[in-house]
Amino acid sequence: MEEGESSRVDGSRAGESDGATSADSGSSSSWKPSAKAFRPYVPPPQSSTWATLVKPGTLRVIVGKPLVARVTKDILETFQICNPNFKYSEALNPKRFLTNPSVGVLNDGHDNANSDLILHVNFVLVNMESKQRYIVKDILGHGTFGQVAKCWVSETNSYVAVKIIKNEPAYYQQALVEVSMLHMLNQKFDPDDKHHIVRILDYFVYQRHLCIAFEMLGSNLYELIKMNNYKGLSLNIVQMFSKQILHALIVMKDAGIIHCDLKPENILISTRVKPPEIKIIDFGSACMEGRTIYSYIQSRYYRSPEVLLGYPYTTAIDMWSFGCIVAELFLGLPLFPGASEYDLLKRMIEILGGQPPDDLLRDAKNTSKFFKHIGSIYRLEDDEAHNGVTSAYRVLTEEEYEARESKRPKMGKRYFNFVKLEDIIANYPYRKNLPEEEISKENLTRLALVDFLRGLVEFDPGKRWSPLQASHHPFVTGEPFTCPYKPLLETPRIPVIHTVTVDHNPGGGHWLAAGLSPQVSNSSRCLPQHGAHFQKLWKLR
Numbered sequence: 001m002e003e004g005e006s007s008r009v010d011g012s013r014a015g016e017s018d019g020a021t022s023a024d025s026g027s028s029s030s031w032k033p034s035a036k037a038f039r040p041y042v043p044p045p046q047s048s049t050w051a052t053l054v055k056p057g058t059l060r061v062i063v064g065k066p067l068v069a070r071v072t073k074d075i076l077e078t079f080q081i082c083n084p085n086f087k088y089s090e091a092l093n094p095k096r097f098l099t100n101p102s103v104g105v106l107n108d109g110h111d112n113a114n115s116d117l118i119l120h121v122n123f124v125l126v127n128m129e130s131k132q133r134y135i136v137k138d139i140l141g142h143g144t145f146g147q148v149a150k151c152w153v154s155e156t157n158s159y160v161a162v163k164i165i166k167n168e169p170a171y172y173q174q175a176l177v178e179v180s181m182l183h184m185l186n187q188k189f190d191p192d193d194k195h196h197i198v199r200i201l202d203y204f205v206y207q208r209h210l211c212i213a214f215e216m217l218g219s220n221l222y223e224l225i226k227m228n229n230y231k232g233l234s235l236n237i238v239q240m241f242s243k244q245i246l247h248a249l250i251v252m253k254d255a256g257i258i259h260c261d262l263k264p265e266n267i268l269i270s271t272r273v274k275p276p277e278i279k280i281i282d283f284g285s286a287c288m289e290g291r292t293i294y295s296y297i298q299s300r301y302y303r304s305p306e307v308l309l310g311y312p313y314t315t316a317i318d319m320w321s322f323g324c325i326v327a328e329l330f331l332g333l334p335l336f337p338g339a340s341e342y343d344l345l346k347r348m349i350e351i352l353g354g355q356p357p358d359d360l361l362r363d364a365k366n367t368s369k370f371f372k373h374i375g376s377i378y379r380l381e382d383d384e385a386h387n388g389v390t391s392a393y394r395v396l397t398e399e400e401y402e403a404r405e406s407k408r409p410k411m412g413k414r415y416f417n418f419v420k421l422e423d424i425i426a427n428y429p430y431r432k433n434l435p436e437e438e439i440s441k442e443n444l445t446r447l448a449l450v451d452f453l454r455g456l457v458e459f460d461p462g463k464r465w466s467p468l469q470a471s472h473h474p475f476v477t478g479e480p481f482t483c484p485y486k487p488l489l490e491t492p493r494i495p496v497i498h499t500v501t502v503d504h505n506p507g508g509g510h511w512l513a514a515g516l517s518p519q520v521s522n523s524s525r526c527l528p529q530h531g532a533h534f535q536k537l538w539k540l541r
């Protein structure tokens with residue numbers, strides 16, 4: 001049984017293949033009963049229906065596949081011959097629930113105790129205004145905001161993913177923001193679908209649930225790593241995905257949108273195209289730059305230092321998460337798998353050999369939770385890598401943290417045999433089948449990767465590279481890596497008032513979105529530099 005399967009249905013699997021059989025035909029009249037749904041025929045007492053005859057699957061245990069195929073062929077006619085009173089009624093089919101729990105306790109019995117709409121296979125979601133029907137076939141995922149269902153659209157002969165938001169005002173409102181931001185990104189910033197952002201197709205309210213239809217995508221990057229047994233992906237794939245994610249981040253920065261939850265689970269592989277293409281999904285936590293409301297954002301492993309410390313944040317937080325994702329694609333494991341926020345910060349400090357800059361620590365709200373202000377200047381342990389940077393703050397020891405917070409911080413296992421980023425990347429085992437002559441090329445690309453990551457997982461959000469700057473790095477462009485990359489400064493953006501107006505009456509009405517214009521920025525080039533960091537990088541070869 002696959003992960004998550006047990007939670008799908010009350011015991012029985014809501015199989016994709018079942019759905020596909022029915023869906024591919026596009027009509028319920030050609031529905032073929034599943035072989036799993038049979039038990040040997042027992043003459044019914046009087047008038048009987050399908051529901052009284054069919055109990056989920058015993059026949060499969062008794063007979064093999066070919067026999068099942070024969071027995072199930074013309075099954076309705078066979079039943080009719082055996083018992084002329086037999087009537088088939090699809091309405092009486094046992095429902096295969098996709099929502100768990102499937103007991104209707106809210107919203108006149110439509111919703112379960114978690115405010116989720118109770119779905120079953122062949123449940124029909126309807127946009128009442130356009131009359132567009134979405135036939136639910138399976139569940140693709142659950143999340144904070146609700147459920148995502150795989151739905152068949154017979155008019156287009158295709159599947160779409162419909163996110164069905166929980167029937168609660170806060171989720172409804174936030175989901176409208178997702179609709180509005182994605183619409184703006186799709187229509188104004190990426191009309192030709194070239195920037196790796198999921199397409200929104202429709203939105204409507206059904207049974208008091210906001211439903212958002214998206215293009216159907218495939219597995220996410222976490223699943224890809226998992227399928228690869230948590231081994232890292234090859235550098236050319238990491239490079240290809242990095243480039244595509246940067247495309248999306250450039251557009252998002254131009255639009256002034258912060259995703260706020262970038263992680264491998266929210267990057268999906270499109271099944272439509274070859275070579276594989278990824279798309280960013282889940283704008284359910286997104287916000288506009290300069291209008292940041294929430295402080296508790298980003299999934300922990302991908303959380304930026306400024307969010308952790310409670311410092312005003314910008315689109316740069318997505319670049320931090322992006323850096324964490326790129327490292328994870330290469331390593332197969334998260335770079336900073338913090339078991340707690342304290343553990344997360346300690347890991348950042350250990351791996352990067354530094355700490356957030358003093359001006360950030362001075363102004364951040366949560367500094368005292370993690371740092372001690374020692375007044376006199378403190379010389380960081382890893383001076384070599386940071387050219388003798390000093391600080392007036394020292395990170396608390398575990399004991400000091402415990403004394404302050406009255407609880408011991410959770411500390412996770414260290415997975416890598418090396419501590420520093422450079423060493424972790426350089427010593428990561430080579431792919432099994434890597435030819436000898438490829439090794440020096442691989443080493444050089446690894447150097448480029450370290451240099452690339454250094455610009456992304458940079459403590460200082462002001463120094464962290466923008467997506468455009470990062471997109472010119474040799475690791476992304478494939479140019480030979482000859483020196484540490486120094487991006488050109490970006491032209492400051494002319495401040496634009498970003499307004500995201502949400503249509504509070506969805507169902508096919510008008511879209512109101514932000515009026516923005518993308519800003520053109522300088523391209524970047526690599527300037528030679530021969531600092532300690534560069535020499536250290538070359539030593540790795």
Ligand SMILES: Nc1ncnc2c1ncn2[C@@H]1O[C@H](COP(=O)(O)OP(=O)(O)OP(=O)(O)O)[C@@H](O)[C@H]1O
Nearest residue numbers: 140141143144145146148161214215216217282284
């Ligand atoms: N367009 C899509 N195509 C295929 N699967 C999708 C699509 N959109 C979402 N999913 C699946 O549904 C899951 C949940 O979607 P999403 O992340 O948008 O919901 P959420 O409620 O915001 O989740 P979270 O709690 O992670 O924020 C995803 O992890 C993915 O597996």
